[in-house]
Amino acid sequence: MGLRDAENARMGARSRLDLLGLALFGLAVVCVAVHAFSLLVGFGPALDELADRWLGPLVPMLAAASILARFVGRPRERTAWVLVALALILWSAGESWYSVVLWDADPMPFPSVADGLWLGFYPCAVAALLLLARGRRGGDASRVSWLDGAIGGLGIAAVGAAAVFAPIVEATGGSALAVATNLAYPLGDLLLVALVIGLVCPAAVRVDRTWLALALGFILFGVTDSVYLFQIAEETYAVGTILDAGWVLGAAVLASAAWVPETTRPGAARGWSAFAFPVVFGALALGVLVYDHFEPVHLLALALAVACLVAVLGRMTLVFRENMAMLASSREDAVTDPLTGLWNRRRLLADLEQEGHGVLVLLDLDGFKSYNDTYGHLAGDALLDRLGHGLATIGTGAYRMGGDEFCVLGGRDVDAAVLAAEAASALHERGEGFEITCSYGFVALPQEAHDASSALRLADRRMYAQKQVRRASAGRQSKDVLISALGERHASLLDHVAAVAELALDVGLYLGLAEHELEQLRHVAELHDVGKVAIPDAILQKEGVLNDEEWAFVHQHTLIGERIVGAAPALAVVARNVRSTHERWDGLGYPDGLRGHEIPLAARIVAVCDTVSAMVSERPYREAVDLPEALAELARCAGSQFDPDVVAAARAVLTGASAVAA
Secondary structure (H helix, E strand, O other): OOHHHHHHHHHHHHHHHHHHHHHHHHHHHHHHHHHHHHHHOOOOHHHHHHHHHHHHHHHHHHHHHHHHHHHOOOOOOHHHHHHHHHHHHHHHHHHHHHHHHHOOOOOOOOOOHHHHHHHHHHHHHHHHHHHHHHHHHOOOOOHHHHHHHHHHHHHHHHHHHHHHHHHHHHHOOOOHHHHHHHHHHHHHHHHHHHHHHHHOOOOOOOOOHHHHHHHHHHHHHHHHHHHHHHHHHOOOOOOOOHHHHHHHHHHHHHHHHOOOOOOOOOOOOOOHHHHHHHHHHHHHHHHHHHHHOOOOOOHHHHHHHHHHHHHHHHHHHHHHHHHHHHHHHHHHHHOEOOOOOOEOHHHHHHHHHHHOOEEEEEEEEEOHHHHHHHHOHHHHHHHHHHHHHHHOOOOOEEEEEEOOEEEEEEOOOOOHHHHHHHHHHHOOEEEOOEEEEEEEEEEEEOOOOOOHHHHHHHHHHHHHHHHHHHHHHHHHHHHHHHHHHHHHHOOHHHHHHHHHHHHHHHHHHHOOOOHHHHHHHHHHHHHOOHHHHHOOHHHHOOOOOOOHHHHHHHHOHHHHHHHHHHOOHHHHHHHHHHHOOOOOOOOOOOOOOOOHHHOOHHHHHHHHHHHHHHHOOOEOOEOOOOHHHHHHHHHHHEOOOEOHHHHHHHHHHHHOOOOOOO
């Protein structure tokens, strides 16, 4: 038999057991109805006595069998429901003993074996309730919810004891064992009802119809037991009244609890419900104590009422402590970075305003974005956490400003440069394929800034000034390596890229580019042909016209150049510009078909300068042209191949120059 067949067989057996259980439960309900009819209307003396005598033990036995059929093969909550079934079996056994042995006894012995069996119902039911509550609570029940349950149970128990115990004690005579047996029934019923009330309170467990059915069943048992004991004590009990239906109806209701579907609501009390529950049940306990001043109640009721109020006070204390802890935690969270555990920007501003002197060092990681992109955000978060822990030991306070930006503070006697170097060292990490460093700027307070905002602005400017210098230096070093590699592969290209770079800088100056834009333009011009290291010499040096396959090779050189240049993080922007140096103003260029101002300005400038340099230089496939002819060609292609503004700037520069380097 395969796994699927075995599963189908198991499900079939489960369905048959469910049908059997429902049939047994239905039969129990029918028996309850027959019993009630015989008590209220009657079938005749003989049948009525038969129904009252034997349906009493039959209904709880059917209820127990129905529960067992429901939970055989279902591990979840099975132990709890088996205990409920066992409790009903014991009750049925007590009823059977009463019907067989004690029905016609005169005088009836008390206590009897039946009482022992009936009282066995209570410990099994209590254990079942505790197991069921633990299973449905899981691990999320707090100490407050347990106290709420205790308050509810104690409050109900106090009221019940006040109403039931004193009259029963007064009416009960006989031996101490007889009195104890009589009190055991209402005490057990009160305990069960109190447990259900406590366990289903909004702050204790999720409420569903299972708990409501259990509560109703135990209440039926409790009311029936209490009335029965009163009548027995006063010698007014008579067999065959509607009172006898209370136990069989209670047994059927307990069985129904196993079959109703769970209809859960959020279990945690919120708002007024969390406040109302202990107040209402605490008020019940207080009412018992007040009532005792006018009409004395049983000592047990007083003890339960006092215990309930003690639980209310304990809950108030616990809630107060938890609220104070939450308040302290929220204050801490408000000034703490959740990832690294360092102080955050809010705490930094508060510390700066409070201290007003010392050294502030602002630091920003270099290389973190590349690390994050390569290894993923989880690895990036772990890296920030490690670096933050290392920074925590530096200075008098360490802070994470957000993202990959950090800050440290030092006292007024601290050397700012030394503190900055120590912090930068703490934020350094090197591994296989990566290196994380940082740029920083520091400010002395109050000498260089008088408030937190101005100190942060000044430190930020200094930090980014250092970052730009570091980036430029790294970019120049990477560029020099790539140009050297290009020269080794195609020495003839070195003069060409130098000429293009010189002309591009002049055009950039004419167009009013900023210093950092001119630096970037120089890099693009010098590296725009680096992708040609992957083009075969036979194609680059070919004297004739290139065929389609050869042109396909040539069209790849900007993409290859982007990949080569982009390998240096400091040249990432340059790489994107290199990719676009053969785009056309009309959108017919390659590789992306960009149009007009979609093309980066540096790429548009290099495209014009590259064309001029190529036209006035000797090539294997054609001779050089003179400058006027080259300028005429530029003018002809302005607005189609080239940016008209860049062409105008190039013409202005070239007409004022004596020559263009070949």
